[in-house]
Amino acid sequence: xxxxxxxxxxxxxxxxxxxxxxxxxxxxxxxxxxxxxxxxxxxxxxxxxxxxxxxxxxxxxxxxxxxxxxxxxxxxxxxx
Amino acid sequence: xxxxxxxxxxxxxxxxxxxxxxxxxxxxxxxxxxxxxxxxxxxxxxxxxxxxxxxxxxxxxxxxxxxxxxxxxxxxxxxxxxxxxxxxxxxxxxxxxxxxxxxxxxxxxxxxxxxxxxxxxxxxxxxxxxxxxxxxxxxxxxxxxxxxxxxxxxxxxxxxxxxxxxxxxxxxxxxxxxxxxxxxxxxxxxxxxxxxxxxxxxxxxxxxxxxxxxxxxxxxxxxxxxxxxxxxxxxxxxxxxxxxxxxxxxxxxxxxxxxxxxxxxxxxxxxxxxxxxxxxxxxxxxxxxxxxxxxxxxxxxxxxxxxxxxxxxxxxxxxxxxxxxxxxxxxxxxxxxxxxxxxxxxxxxxxxxxxxxxxxxxxxxxxxxxxxxxxxxxxxxxxxxxxxxxxxxxxxxxxxxxxxxxxxxxxxxxxxxxxxxxxxxxxxxxxxxxxxxxxxxxxxxxxxxxxxxxxxxxxxxxxxxxxxxxxxxxxxxxxxxxxxxxxxxxxxxxxxxxxxxxxxxxxxxxxxxxxxxxxxxxxxxxxxxxxxxxxxxxxxxxxxxxxxxxxxxxxxxxxxxxxxxxxxxxxxxxxxxx
Numbered sequence: 001x002x003x004x005x006x007x008x009x010x011x012x013x014x015x016x017x018x019x020x021x022x023x024x025x026x027x028x029x030x031x032x033x034x035x036x037x038x039x040x041x042x043x044x045x046x047x048x049x050x051x052x053x054x055x056x057x058x059x060x061x062x063x064x065x066x067x068x069x070x071x072x073x074x075x076x077x078x079x080x
Numbered sequence: 081x082x083x084x085x086x087x088x089x090x091x092x093x094x095x096x097x098x099x100x101x102x103x104x105x106x107x108x109x110x111x112x113x114x115x116x117x118x119x120x121x122x123x124x125x126x127x128x129x130x131x132x133x134x135x136x137x138x139x140x141x142x143x144x145x146x147x148x149x150x151x152x153x154x155x156x157x158x159x160x161x162x163x164x165x166x167x168x169x170x171x172x173x174x175x176x177x178x179x180x181x182x183x184x185x186x187x188x189x190x191x192x193x194x195x196x197x198x199x200x201x202x203x204x205x206x207x208x209x210x211x212x213x214x215x216x217x218x219x220x221x222x223x224x225x226x227x228x229x230x231x232x233x234x235x236x237x238x239x240x241x242x243x244x245x246x247x248x249x250x251x252x253x254x255x256x257x258x259x260x261x262x263x264x265x266x267x268x269x270x271x272x273x274x275x276x277x278x279x280x281x282x283x284x285x286x287x288x289x290x291x292x293x294x295x296x297x298x299x300x301x302x303x304x305x306x307x308x309x310x311x312x313x314x315x316x317x318x319x320x321x322x323x324x325x326x327x328x329x330x331x332x333x334x335x336x337x338x339x340x341x342x343x344x345x346x347x348x349x350x351x352x353x354x355x356x357x358x359x360x361x362x363x364x365x366x367x368x369x370x371x372x373x374x375x376x377x378x379x380x381x382x383x384x385x386x387x388x389x390x391x392x393x394x395x396x397x398x399x400x401x402x403x404x405x406x407x408x409x410x411x412x413x414x415x416x417x418x419x420x421x422x423x424x425x426x427x428x429x430x431x432x433x434x435x436x437x438x439x440x441x442x443x444x445x446x447x448x449x450x451x452x453x454x455x456x457x458x459x460x461x462x463x464x465x466x467x468x469x470x471x472x473x474x475x476x477x478x479x480x481x482x483x484x485x486x487x488x489x490x491x492x493x494x495x496x497x498x499x500x501x502x503x504x505x506x507x508x509x510x511x512x513x514x515x516x517x518x519x520x521x522x523x524x525x526x527x528x529x530x531x532x533x534x535x536x537x538x539x540x541x542x543x544x545x546x547x548x549x550x551x552x553x554x555x556x557x558x559x560x561x562x563x564x565x566x567x568x569x570x571x572x573x574x575x576x577x578x579x580x581x582x583x584x585x586x587x588x589x590x591x592x593x594x595x596x597x598x599x600x601x602x603x604x605x606x607x608x609x610x611x612x613x614x615x616x617x618x619x620x621x622x623x624x625x626x627x628x629x630x631x632x633x634x635x636x637x638x639x640x641x642x643x644x645x646x647x648x649x650x651x652x653x654x655x656x657x658x
Contacts, residue, residue: 012331016358047204047315050317052227056337056348056624056640071334077359078316078573079326079383079401080527 005029005067009036012074014047027065034061050076052071083183083374088200088207090277091130091189093208100183106595108140111564112184113155113610117164118612120186123619127159128247129190136177136185136238136282143178143292144300146570146588147308150174150376152255157224158268158433160249160478161495161520162225163617165268166563170375172256172286173236174566179289181203186416191278197245198278203285215280217242217429219466220254220262233260235285240279241430244271246468248476249273250435254427256435261397262427266496267522269478271430291657295594303587310581311380315576316536321383321570322372324357326401329501329529330408331356336533336542337640338506341409342451342497343441344492346429346639347506355408355416360387361401363416364394368392372459379572387420391542395420396427400497402523405501406437412451413494422458429466436461439479439496446486448475490632495520495622504629506543506643507532512552515627516655524569526556530576541642549655557658607658616655624653 006027010022033052034062037043051074052059065071085098107115108347125131135155141149152174158165163321176473177185185202199212215223219241236256251271265271312318320328330352333339337347353359356404364371364385372382387399399420407419410516426433438459443449447470449456460565475487479498483491492499497520500545504511509528517525532542542549555572562571565585565628574581586597617626633645 011333012335013320013328013358021353021358028191031604042116043118047205047319050315051332051533052566055336056335057543058336058535073337075320076535077317077320077324077332078530078570079321079329080529080569 003029005031005065007065008070010070010072012072013077014046015042015073016076023032031065032061033059033063033065035072036071037061037073045075050074085179085184085186086122086182087186087188087208088203088209089189090187090191090198090279093191093209097205103182107565108142108183109137109153109566110155110168110560111152111605112137113153113166114164114609114613116186117155118152118616121157123157123616124621127157127599128272130348130462132136132157132273133277134187134270134273134277138174139185140180140564140593142174142278142566144294144588144592145378146304147311147378147380149566150378151563151566151568152177153254154274154565156270157620158270158520159247159272160269161497162554163495163520163620163622164518164613165270166519166527167265167267167270167403167438168563169255169265170379170568171257171263172377172397173185173235173238173255173284175377176236176284176286176289178292179335180284182288186276186380187279188291190276194278196278197280200282201218201285202282204288206496207369212280214290216245220430221428224234224256226288227281227283228260231283231285232287234281236284236286237281239273239281239430240271240635241428242466243476244275244430245280246473246476247272247275248465248473249478250432250439252430252432254430257398258376258377259373259397263398264430264432267434268434268459268520269432287630294592300588303584304486304589306580307584308380309569309590310574310578310584314578315339316573317381317570317585321381323373324387325399326362326385327357327360327399327404329357329401330405331358332533333502334409336506338491338503338533338542339409340501340503341407342412343410343445343490344499344503347503348640349409350413350431351408351414357421360385360416361433372439372504381568387612396424398427399423400433400504402501403433406441407454407457407578409639410437410441411457413454414452415454418454418458422454422461425458427460431461434500435478435498439475439482440494441526442479442482442488443475445488445490448483449468459599485543490630492630493521494629497521502529503638505643506641509542509548509551509631511645512548513556515629515652516552517556518617524559526552527569527572528552528553528555528557530572536573543641545651547645552657556610557603559606560609561602564605564609624649627652627655646648
């Protein structure tokens with residue numbers, strides 16, 4: 001089994017500022033969602049994480065990424 | 081002077097100013113409109129006949145210095161749903177009515193001479209009714225200009241365009257906002273009720289009012305400060321909504337697989353990035369315009385905006401998520417500027433953005449237009465609907481009726497009202513609100529999206545049934561109470577997550593009126609309102625068989641989650657067990 005996994009990262013709202021909208025990145029197997037939040041500086045962002053989705057399902061920060069996952073990160077947003 | 085009930089009778093063009101009955105004293109907004117409609121309107125009456133009434137009421141805190149308290153409620157029997165309706169709106173009307181001492185404005189009857197339309201002007205202790213043949217066949221901005229010229233720039237205006245005159249079920253009532261643009265009593269075809277009473281516009285005098293009084297103004301100020309702080313410090317009401325508007329939702333609802341696309345065939349749209357709030361905010365930054373605009377005075381959230389074209393010329397304002405979803409994802413138009421042009425056209429005509437957009441999405445199934453053809457959608461509204469041609473009349477009769485006329489099965493309505501921008505199969509708590517609320521499919525009645533998707537007020541898995549009925553019930557009770565205060569529904573975001581918010585709201589009510597409401601009293605108010613509304617609907621002939629999702633959603637799997645609507649009737653009917 002390959003040691004690396006391919007992940008699609010999607011950022012939204014203020015998290016896009018000075019970052020990106022969508023990127024493909026390669027990580028080591030065993031990487032968690034929290035590791036990505038740390039890497040992107042979102043753990044330190046003035047707007048704390050609102051919603052974390054993996055493959056369109058809500059997940060927690062300790063989620064262990066799988067090859068091919070699509071990770072979407074949102075600050076708290078709302079409307080109606 | 082104490083607040084009064086202003087009652088206008090269009091049968092004989094008379095008016096009365098009445099004392100407020102003791103039972104109605106503690107009510108405002110939706111609590112008052114639903115109570116009066118239930119007490120005075122025969123549930124079996126024809127909604128466009130002489131026995132329906134329109135009841136306008138500002139919220140309990142409208143007219144005060146409380147932030148975001150400027151919402152006005154309108155109640156009537158809905159010609160779209162056949163049940164009771166409360167539709168609330170921003171704009172300047174609520175504050176002005178409250179300051180004038182108008183607790184409710186009730187309009188009843190239909191003129192004997194129905195050859196023209198009338199203008200109803202409310203001022204201190206007086207109502208004038210005049211024929212306005214010069215406004216017949218005109219649309220909303222024409223009426224706004226005429227009223228500003230007749231009175232002044234501050235006068236409150238409520239008006240209908242040609243679709244309202246023609247009593248179309250997609251017509252709304254448009255209300256002047258602080259910048260002279262329009263907000264809407266959007267849903268339920270209430271423009272048709274105003275049209276049936278031959279009223280083209282209602283104005284309320286903004287020059288001779290008095291400021292509202294407070295039983296304890298120091299206590300009010302202190303509570304108001306806490307409340308405003310809660311709104312400003314909340315990440316949604318204080319950051320997300322001002323920066324991106326309500327349209328910030330496109331991406332998150334799309335990502336969750338709950339964005340109804342191509343007439344509710346899938347839960348995600350390839351157009352999302354083209355039409356999302358982030359793209360809208362970028363366009364506004366590049367082109368001028370403004371990401372912040374309050375729909376009413378005293379709004380500290382400022383979720384609305386001014387949207388310009390590429391040349392920097394004004395296109396639209398009040399350009400909201402529901403509109404952009406309906407035309408962008410559900411009808412497939414991937415051009416935000418074209419959607420803005422349609423939005424501005426619909427503002428001028430006075431059309432319910434949700435009903436119209438969903439109806440046109442269904443019209444693709446009927447073979448009337450193609451997905452993504454925004455130019456044809458614009459033409460159908462401007463040339464056919466607004467002129468009352470036969471196809472225009474059909475589209476103007478709403479989603480449910482279009483489905484019947486064309487023999488369609490996949491018709492996304494509950495109680496004949498089009499389903500808004502959240503897929504009930506993939507956001508099940510919201511689906512429970514759609515089927516149970518007395519209003520017909522209405523997202524604001526109990527916004528379970530907050531807890532299903534946005535992590536506000538906790539988290540309940542959107543794809544599972546567990547906990548959804550209880551969630552929808554609790555949110556509907558709270559919303560009915562909030563809709564009685566005159567508060568914008570977005571105070572729900574801090575209220576769900578900030579323990580200081582709701583007590584401050586209750587403190588303001590107590591300080592305004594010198595009363596001693598508890599949290600339980602407010603919950604009971606919400607429960608009573610729902611029960612009054614439900615009872616009206618039962619008497620009107622609706623039943624639990626109307627508290628149901630369209631059948632196709634029970635057998636047609638919705639991608640990407642491949643989910644169906646899987647509640648039993650017993651599970652849904654449990655909603656009313658409180």
